[in-house]
Amino acid sequence: MDSLSVKEEEELRNAQIKLASILARKARVEASLDLVASRHKLLQLAEDRVSTLPPARNDSDPSAATVSSKTKKGRGTVTSTSGVGPRCGYDERLSWEDEKLERWCEKDHSQAILKEELPLDGRLDDGTPMANGTASPAEGASSASPTSGGGNGTQQDAPLICSTAKRRCKRHADWSIVRGADFEVEREAQTQALSRLADEERDAAILIRELESIINIRRDTAQKAVARKKEEDAKRDAELAALLARGGTAARKASGPHFNL
Numbered sequence: 001m002d003s004l005s006v007k008e009e010e011e012l013r014n015a016q017i018k019l020a021s022i023l024a025r026k027a028r029v030e031a032s033l034d035l036v037a038s039r040h041k042l043l044q045l046a047e048d049r050v051s052t053l054p055p056a057r058n059d060s061d062p063s064a065a066t067v068s069s070k071t072k073k074g075r076g077t078v079t080s081t082s083g084v085g086p087r088c089g090y091d092e093r094l095s096w097e098d099e100k101l102e103r104w105c106e107k108d109h110s111q112a113i114l115k116e117e118l119p120l121d122g123r124l125d126d127g128t129p130m131a132n133g134t135a136s137p138a139e140g141a142s143s144a145s146p147t148s149g150g151g152n153g154t155q156q157d158a159p160l161i162c163s164t165a166k167r168r169c170k171r172h173a174d175w176s177i178v179r180g181a182d183f184e185v186e187r188e189a190q191t192q193a194l195s196r197l198a199d200e201e202r203d204a205a206i207l208i209r210e211l212e213s214i215i216n217i218r219r220d221t222a223q224k225a226v227a228r229k230k231e232e233d234a235k236r237d238a239e240l241a242a243l244l245a246r247g248g249t250a251a252r253k254a255s256g257p258h259f260n261l
């Protein structure tokens, strides 16, 4: 009886190991989905911030100056926008690797930003002070560093924002659409992976329940068999005893008539 249960118990152990591995993978995919959600949120916050950035000035933008002097054709358009123009505004966090973004997301300050309790921090990569007070160096140093002790960090540590004029930034052309599509592809892939893992989890759980049930039935049957055998043994012993007792009488009885004969 035991060789059968041993086989099923081994299958049960394997199924339990498999389920644990599925759950671990599921947790990783769920973490990835959280990260994608944070990226989406950062993207939206960075998009909203573009219009609040101090406008790009051509005279303080060396890359813009080279571009405008290179192209004669461009000069005409440049003069029309030479005073001010919107910045690219790309936030470097949108390119961060998973690990780096995960570390950032773990901070209370970052969570507050993602929940829109705090405005999106950052500094323009050309050193232009931000119009928004929360991201200005003075504000960052006075309000954040004594309390948070590295949560917000000093303004020097704040993530970089591309300061290039929007129409001149080749690196981040259409970043809002491009990164938005990237994150959507990632979210779709992770959602599908999660759905597959949920199926695997359900199958593994069913298998475990079936095996447990088989093992329990078998254990129960075995226990009953043992009990029945004990009962039978006891019964046989009793019968034997009775038979022996009767046998003694029979012998005496047998001897009686024999004497009588």
Ligand SMILES: [Zn+2]
Binding pocket: 088, 089, 090, 162, 163, 164, 169, 170, 171, 172
């Ligand atoms: Zn840019």
